[in-house]
Amino acid sequence: MSFPLPNHELYALEDRVQAALRSADDSALDVLGYGEVTLVLKLTTSQGSYACKRLPVFPTADRYERYKHTLTDYLDRLERSGIRAAHTRLWQRKAADGRIVAYCVQEALPADRLCSRLLHTEPQSWAVDFFKRFLDHVDRAVTPSFGLDAQAANWIDQDGELTYLDVTTPLLRDARGREQLDVPLFLTSLPWVLRDAVRLTMSKSIFDKFYSTRGVLLDFLGNLHKERLDALIPAFLELANARLREPITAEQVSAYYRGDARMWELIQQLRKADRFWHRSVLRRPYPFLLPPDIAR
Ligand SMILES: Nc1ncnc2c1ncn2[C@@H]1O[C@H](COP(=O)(O)OP(=O)(O)OP(=O)(O)O)[C@@H](O)[C@H]1O
Ligand SMILES: [Mg+2]
Known part of the structure; x- marks a missing residue:
């Protein structure tokens, strides 16, 4: 969990996602994968490329914190089981109404x-x-x-x-x-x-x-x-x-x-x-x- 998060670029990415949701048009997004639940976007910056996985919007800070805790536990368990996981960090942005938009950010692998x-x-x-x-x-x-x-x-x-x-x-x-x-x-x-x-x-x-x-x-x-x-x-x-x-x-x-x-x-x-x-x-x-x- 060690790389620096491209904070400004993630703000701009979320703005693009919001625009795509308003227009139901994702052509301005670089989609790496559509899972059954999450949307995985590629973010290219001067520091490197990232896979950004947009999570469901958290209604409260408390539910976000609980997710963060569970994710951290899971990453620990993977490591202890001898499974190498992509380096993963959480990024979040709080909206005026208190809801939290968060992404799991990973370095983009080939x-x-x-x-x-x-x-x-x-x-x-x-x-x-x-x-x-x-x-x-x-x-x-x-x-x-x-x-x-x-x-x-x-x-x-x-x-x-x-x-x-x-x-x-x-x-x-x-x-x-x-x-x-x-x-x-x-x-x-x-x-x-x-x-x-x-x-x-x-x-x-x-x-x-x-x-x-x-x-x-x-x-x-x-x-x-x-x-x-x-x-x-x-x-x-x-x-x-x-x-x-x-x-x-x-x-x-x-x-x-x-x-x-x-x-x-x-x-x-x-x-x-x-x-x-x-x-x-x-x-x-x-x-x-x-x-x-x-x-x-
Ligand atoms: N770190 C990464 N580097 C490069 N490509 C990635 C990375 N993470 C995900 N991808 C691409 O995005 C796809 C979907 O990613 P991932 O499996 O994490 O989410 P998901 O399948 O959408 O999750 P879920 O089904 O649980 O909603 C992968 O199959 C892969 O093609
Ligand atoms: Mg998957």
Whole structure:
């Protein structure tokens, strides 16, 4: 957590985001990635380039402080589990009404070393070597209180070492299995029609998979369908199953993927309807930038 934050540039970046929200046009932003929850922007300055992950707006300073604490804990746990995470710092700006806009700021790592990309471009021998290293990390780190969202797009491979990127949603549970993250806040990008239902019935199951080696691997393998990397699944399944007490089958991977894709597609459709409602009926800016449609 050691690099200096480009404070002025972050102010200017947030101003551009506000303008993009007002116009629902993100063409003036350099988007590195649309996750399911966060928007990742690239910020280039004379000091270097940064990946800036805009968090849901915190309604109070107290909720921001709690997030900061959880993020710090999560980064510590990653380090203690032997997982190298991208250096991450929090930047915040308080609005007149007391709400807090915050970004997780990381140094931008080389995009051409993103593992989801390398799995397309490197030979199968690289893929197998990557997957073995990946399995070592997951196996060692994941516990019922410490989770990983380990899909291939969350890792950068540099000089044979993996760096984990996706720290904005710290996956930590207490001894009673309760999420340390402010889940309702992180679900605010979900349309209001869904939010309560999701919060009550889905959030536990959305998160459960991240807290077991089997769940993390099933999610990783299911995502290979989304990434059009299906050809790698048989070899990866064999390596994964050598470590699992209850093996995963190819059918389970496809079924998992279909369920996951359907859920996110539905959410995306509802978000678009919600945006229409805000802009055309309420005549208010929709407070999120939506990813383009993904072929699933
Ligand atoms: N430090 C970084 N350097 C370069 N590219 C990055 C960096 N962090 C993120 N990215 C790019 O942005 C994408 C999304 O980032 P990240 O995984 O952190 O958020 P996310 O998937 O949007 O999170 P979530 O799904 O939890 O909302 C990554 O897949 C990668 O392409
Ligand atoms: Mg991600």
